[in-house]
Amino acid sequence: MRIAQAEVDRTLRVAERIHANRPLMSAAMDKIADVLLEDPTAPLELSITELAERAGTSPATVTRFCRQLGYPGYVQFRVGVATDSGRGDTSNSEETWRAEMGRALDPDDTPEDVLRALLNAHVRSLRATADVLDLDIAASVAHQIGAARHLDIYGTGGSFAMAEEMRTRLYRIGVNAHAWGDVHAGLASASILDEQAIAIGISNSGRTRETLDMLDRAKLTGAHTVAITSFRNSPLAQTADCTLLASVPEQYLHPADLSAKHSQLFVLDVLYLLVAQLDYSATVARIAASADAVASHRRPD
Structure with missing residues (x-):
């Protein structure tokens, strides 16, 4: 189950939807995505057949592509493209595109430009992640975390920072969670897991060798394995029993930018809250007890 399409789609532009859904696309749809990202206004000039021919695919695939993005058909998709391109209101369209869609940071950007670019990038990442996050899988993983005797992350x-944050939150509500960033320590822990354990690997690219090795070892021991990554077809996703996508529509400066971390933390936050709901009374009691334990270390108002 995914979040109701209408709740997200009204805030996402066409290019954002393409980036967000790309991990879910077939090879044929990927060709259409390449054409549209290179020439965003092509649908305004091309029929569905002509777009299919340019992409080297079929009109039926174009229709499936439109539906993958949340449009009922090609006509509605073209309306979305026209709206995004500013047809009918072309005043200052370049500046509108730069401000709304984002781009790599320029050396001459003002602090206000930097702030706006970063805010737009992070908001787009969160919206895109909400669009592709499979809540059925998230709920299933949360139940497994709640029932597991041991959780490795x-x-x-930067992904280890996310793992450590999740470990801290879950441990505070009674989950036997452990975070590992050192591959030797992680492999040692993974080697003693079993069918009653769960292991989560976090990697934006899904290609980090150390994380792959640790998750693969956990899977060999019988633990249920989960990948949190931006790419459904990445090695990490292929290794894991299930995948939760943390989408990053664009990189503004570096492939490991903070928008990736925000997307990862968003997915982890959803998992944490779903686990907390499993035994709400116990969760509240444990949070209250741990807060009371450190209360004396806070300076009074």
Whole structure:
């Protein structure tokens, strides 16, 4: 189950939808995406047959592509493209595109430009992640976390920071969670898991060797494995038993930018809250107890 399409689609532009849904696309749809990202206004000049020919695919695939993005058909898709391109209101269209769609940071950007670009990038990442997040899988993973005797969370670099944040939250509400960023320590932990354990690997690219090795070892021991990544077809996703997508529509400066971390944390936050709901009374009691334990270390108002 995904969030109701209408709730998200009214805030997402065509290019954002393409980036967000690309991990879910077939090879044929990928060709259409390439054409449209290179020439965003092509549908305004091309019929469905002509667009299919340019992409080297079929009109039926174009229709499926439109539906994948949340449009009932090609006509509605063209309306979305026309709206985004500013047809009928072309005043300052370049500046509108830059401000709304985002782009790589320029060395001459003002602080206000930087702020706007970053805010737009992060908001788009969260919206795109909400659009592709499979809530049925998320709910299933949350139940498995609640029932597991042991939870390992693997990640390196910035992804380890996300793993450690999740470990702290879950441990506070009674989950036996552990975060591993060092591959040797992670492999040692993964080697003693079993069918009653769950392991989560976090990697934006899905290609980080250390995270792959740790999750693969956990799977060999019988643990249920989960990937959190931006790419459904990545090695990490292919290794895991199930995948939760943390979508990053664009990179503004570096492939490991913070918008990826925000998307990962968003997915982890959903998981945390779903786990917390499993035994709400116990969750509230544990949070209250841990808050009371550190209360004396806070300075009074």
